[in-house]
Amino acid sequence: MTVQEIVDRCQALFDDLDFNAVKDWKAANPAGKAIGYLPIYVPREIIHAAGMLPVGIFGGGDQLEVIHGDAYYQSYICRIPRSTIELGLTGRLDSLDGMLFPSICDVIRNLSGMWQLLFKDKYVKYFDLPQTYKDDIGGAFYIHEMQTLREDLGKLAGREIADEDLQNSIAVYNENRQVINELYQMRAKQPWQAPTSEIYLLLRAGMVLPVEEHTQMLRGYLAAAEAEERPQRDNCRVVVNGVFCEQPPLGLIKSLEMAGCYVVDDDFLLITRWLIDDVPTTGDPMDNLSKAFLHHSAATSAKFEPDKADKGKFLINQVRNSGAEGVVFAAPSFCDPALLDRPMLQEALNRDDIPFTAFKYAENTGQMQAIREQAGTFADSIKLWSA
Amino acid sequence: MNKAAPRKPSTEVIKEASMLKQKVMIDENFTRLSTANEDGRKVVSTFVPGNLNELLMCFDLDRNFPEINALQNGMRKKSGRLIMEAERNGQSEDVCTYVKSDLGMIEQGNIGPTGEKLPDPDVLLLSYTGCFTFMKWFELVRERYDCETIMLHVPYQADGSITQNMRDYVVKQLKDDVIPTLERVSGVKFDIDRLRQYLRQSQKAEDDLVWILQAAKNKPSPIDAFFGGVYYIGPIFTAFRGTEAATEYYQTLRGEIEQRLAEGLGPVTPEGDFGKEKFRLVVEGTPNYTNFREFWKMFYDEGAVVVASTYTKVGGVYDLGFRHDPDNPLKSLADYCLGCYTNLSLPARIKMLCNYIDDYQADGLLVNSVKSCNSFSAGQLLMLREIEKRTGKPGAFIETDLVDPRYFSAANVKNRMESYFQMLEQKSATQAA
Numbered sequence: 001m002t003v004q005e006i007v008d009r010c011q012a013l014f015d016d017l018d019f020n021a022v023k024d025w026k027a028a029n030p031a032g033k034a035i036g037y038l039p040i041y042v043p044r045e046i047i048h049a050a051g052m053l054p055v056g057i058f059g060g061g062d063q064l065e066v067i068h069g070d071a072y073y074q075s076y077i078c079r080i081p082r083s084t085i086e087l088g089l090t091g092r093l094d095s096l097d098g099m100l101f102p103s104i105c106d107v108i109r110n111l112s113g114m115w116q117l118l119f120k121d122k123y124v125k126y127f128d129l130p131q132t133y134k135d136d137i138g139g140a141f142y143i144h145e146m147q148t149l150r151e152d153l154g155k156l157a158g159r160e161i162a163d164e165d166l167q168n169s170i171a172v173y174n175e176n177r178q179v180i181n182e183l184y185q186m187r188a189k190q191p192w193q194a195p196t197s198e199i200y201l202l203l204r205a206g207m208v209l210p211v212e213e214h215t216q217m218l219r220g221y222l223a224a225a226e227a228e229e230r231p232q233r234d235n236c237r238v239v240v241n242g243v244f245c246e247q248p249p250l251g252l253i254k255s256l257e258m259a260g261c262y263v264v265d266d267d268f269l270l271i272t273r274w275l276i277d278d279v280p281t282t283g284d285p286m287d288n289l290s291k292a293f294l295h296h297s298a299a300t301s302a303k304f305e306p307d308k309a310d311k312g313k314f315l316i317n318q319v320r321n322s323g324a325e326g327v328v329f330a331a332p333s334f335c336d337p338a339l340l341d342r343p344m345l346q347e348a349l350n351r352d353d354i355p356f357t358a359f360k361y362a363e364n365t366g367q368m369q370a371i372r373e374q375a376g377t378f379a380d381s382i383k384l385w386s387a
Numbered sequence: 388m389n390k391a392a393p394r395k396p397s398t399e400v401i402k403e404a405s406m407l408k409q410k411v412m413i414d415e416n417f418t419r420l421s422t423a424n425e426d427g428r429k430v431v432s433t434f435v436p437g438n439l440n441e442l443l444m445c446f447d448l449d450r451n452f453p454e455i456n457a458l459q460n461g462m463r464k465k466s467g468r469l470i471m472e473a474e475r476n477g478q479s480e481d482v483c484t485y486v487k488s489d490l491g492m493i494e495q496g497n498i499g500p501t502g503e504k505l506p507d508p509d510v511l512l513l514s515y516t517g518c519f520t521f522m523k524w525f526e527l528v529r530e531r532y533d534c535e536t537i538m539l540h541v542p543y544q545a546d547g548s549i550t551q552n553m554r555d556y557v558v559k560q561l562k563d564d565v566i567p568t569l570e571r572v573s574g575v576k577f578d579i580d581r582l583r584q585y586l587r588q589s590q591k592a593e594d595d596l597v598w599i600l601q602a603a604k605n606k607p608s609p610i611d612a613f614f615g616g617v618y619y620i621g622p623i624f625t626a627f628r629g630t631e632a633a634t635e636y637y638q639t640l641r642g643e644i645e646q647r648l649a650e651g652l653g654p655v656t657p658e659g660d661f662g663k664e665k666f667r668l669v670v671e672g673t674p675n676y677t678n679f680r681e682f683w684k685m686f687y688d689e690g691a692v693v694v695a696s697t698y699t700k701v702g703g704v705y706d707l708g709f710r711h712d713p714d715n716p717l718k719s720l721a722d723y724c725l726g727c728y729t730n731l732s733l734p735a736r737i738k739m740l741c742n743y744i745d746d747y748q749a750d751g752l753l754v755n756s757v758k759s760c761n762s763f764s765a766g767q768l769l770m771l772r773e774i775e776k777r778t779g780k781p782g783a784f785i786e787t788d789l790v791d792p793r794y795f796s797a798a799n800v801k802n803r804m805e806s807y808f809q810m811l812e813q814k815s816a817t818q819a820a
Contacts, residue, residue: 071768072766072768072769073765073768074756074758074764074767074768074786076481076758076764077761077764077765081765103519103543104519105519105761106518106519106520106761106762106765107761107765109519109543109545109762109765110733110761110762110765110766111765111766112545112732113545113732113733113734113736113766114733114766114769116732116733116734117733117734117737117769117773118769125545126543126545126546126732128542128543128545130540130556131515131522131538131540132538132540132560132564134563134564136559136563137556137559137560137563137564138540138556140555140556140559141542141552141553141555141556144552145552148552301523302519304513304515304522304526304538304540305526306536306538308529308530308536311526311530331479333481334481335481336481336482336483336519336520336523336761337519337523339478339479339481339482340478340479340482340483340486340520340523340524340526340527341523341526342477342479343476343477343478343527344526344527344530346477347530360479360481
């Protein structure tokens with residue numbers, strides 16, 4: 001397949017707010033269940049090991065008219081919960097048999113309770129992730145949380161989830177992450193060959209496709225993108241930070257690129273790269289998943305940073321490792337985690353003389369002109385400084 | 388609508404003995420904090436919900452509560468400029484104003500609400516209970532001080548109960564992280580018998596607090612369980628739980644309320660006795676602190692008394708049976724942290740509010756939704772609908788903020804409150820006919 005054909009498929013999946021890909025999967029797997037999850041992270045390996053389809057729910061974007069959802073939220077609360085409620089109330093999530101709400105912020109936490117009240121026939125779990133990182137404390141708690149999920153999904157599937165199932169699923173997701181890492185490396189090296197507007201769509205496809213199919217798709221894209229000659233522009237190289245939960249409209253990503261920014265690293269759809277290293281495929285799978293979370297996972301605003309000296313280090317490493325020249329902070333309006341984290345990250349960047357710019361967005365932001373001008377000015381200033 | 392004539396604002400605030408006693412306790416604590424650094428006493432900063440006051444006292448630590456500083460600054464009309472200071476220094480207008488009030492205060496020299504300087508903390512105990520923002524708050528404060536931060540992660544009661552895994556997790560953190568770090572910072576060895584002794588004091592105060600709050604089941608209610616309740620929870624939710632001073636405070640307060648009950652009196656308001664009780668309300672949400680008296684006046688001028696509130700449970704749901712237990716000290720501390728109101732699921736909160744409406748014979752539910760607290764606010768509109776459906780009692784919804792005066796629109800709030808009271812009156816008249 002050509003790049004365009006692959007991107008077109010991803011775009012169609014992205015545009016489909018009825019989640020027909022999930023319905024198709026269920027039609028092909030009549031006994032199969034689909035389990036939705038919200039950002040940022042759940043161990044999808046457990047869902048997969050139950051023979052189920054994990055489905056990432058990232059709000060309604062800018063194409064969904066939110067009618068019911070707004071009646072559930074005050075004006076000072078972000079967009080993602082209201083569009084998620086809208087998806088649910090309009091039947092678009094009926095194909096899901098359950099929903100997982102990871103601990104990320106108070107809004108998503110409380111959304112789990114709303115889901116319990118509004119969708120009584122569905123499996124609903126608030127998935128608490130540890131904020132302490134010792135194996136015998138946070139790890140013991142987390143393993144128990146995962147074990148509960150494993151047992152719950154086992155009941156839903158009508159069979160126990162064996163260690164071998166989990167080990168197999170861990171291997172499958174290791175492979176997926178490896179290919180995504182290759183993709184990110186390729187983009188960091190030659191961002192004109194793999195624009196972020198395409199990378200983003202590819203990752204979004206992984207939110208609804210079976211992981212094995214997604215991995216094949218990524219491989220196909222890698223091969224097609226390498227084979228295609230694309231013009232290199234005199235853009236600056238930036239890391240985008242703050243987009244880990246409510247998603248920016250695709251138009252915003254395109255606007256950044258049009259404004260002269262090559263995005264060479266980011267925190268979009270962080271679940272696809274949350275675990276930094278391969279998870280061992282032998283031994284106790286729960287213990288392995290726990291250790292991966294505690295000791296080898298990404299830093300983000302929703303995670304406590306125990307060491308003051310390490311605050312911002314992950315972002316600075318992203319900048320250094322990707323050869324970025326600056327950081328674009330893009331946070332959803334009313335996002336406490338991203339907006340409260342931002343000044344600390346900015347201070348860390350200041351200490352390392354890394355330039356940045358910052359703005360807010362909502363998933364349904366329609367006017368990109370101001371963002372394009374801001375990003376363009378930022379890109380120009382970087383070019384001037386580095387000249 | 389047959390309205391009582393609004394009282395003219397009084398310049399002299401009526402205060403009972405218990406309120407004066409509490410004022411002395413708070414002022415003394417601020418004064419003590421102001422000299423802690425120079426006197427060589429160690430200071431811990433920590434949060435109200437799920438606070439470990441009794442444990443902290445075991446290490447001779449002075450306790451500083453940033454939320455209390457923020458609300459006290461709000462009540463003294465100081466928070467607005469502090470919030471703007473924080474915004475000038477890069478904080479977003481979108482985020483929690485408690486945090487910004489605190490950061491603004493630190494930026495401006497850390498002068499506390501009483502005008503006395505607050506100390507640099509020696510340790511930040513991040514009791515991560517029922518509020519995600521706490522975590523970011525202390526990460527931000529940590530940037531300004533060279534001190535240790537202890538994370539105490541308290542899992543969320545998503546399914547309406549405390550599991551053994553949750554309890555074990557919290558106890559293990561207490562044993563392996565919190566206590567050893569506090570020993571190291573303070574230089575004081577942990578003595579579990581000393582903890583038991585404080586917990587015994589806590590129990591006595593908790594028994595009295597529950598009696599006081601449940602006195603509102605009487606008609607007329609001798610207390611206001613929201614505006615008055617803010618004062619009643621002051622000592623037990625903060626630096627005084629476990630002290631003899633707190634126990635004495637609650638005995639004094641209980642005595643006052645027993646007296647009012649015997650005389651058939653309503654609550655004391657800042658302008659004197661309440662007058663005739665017309666409406667009995669349950670309130671969900673936090674108060675507004677920048678216009679506290681003005682807000683309260685909107686209630687008592689209309690004869691509306693709050694008979695139960697959820698805000699008075701953010702530092703412990705004692706009325707549902709919890710007591711600190713000296714025989715099981717660490718387990719008891721864990722259960723306390725896990726059980727605070729904002730750590731409860733939405734279905735559990737709804738059930739609690741429905742029970743309040745029933746048990747306290749309330750006429751309706753008022754939700755004061757504040758911009759700053761997503762932990763409280765996200766989901767409140769659904770809660771309101773669900774509670775109206777289950778109880779048949781009308782609800783009202785208003786929006787303000789904790790300590791940002793820009794978000795308190797007195798005219799809008801008053802307008803909505805008056806409409807609500809009219810509706811309650813009409814409903815009451817219809818039922819009587």
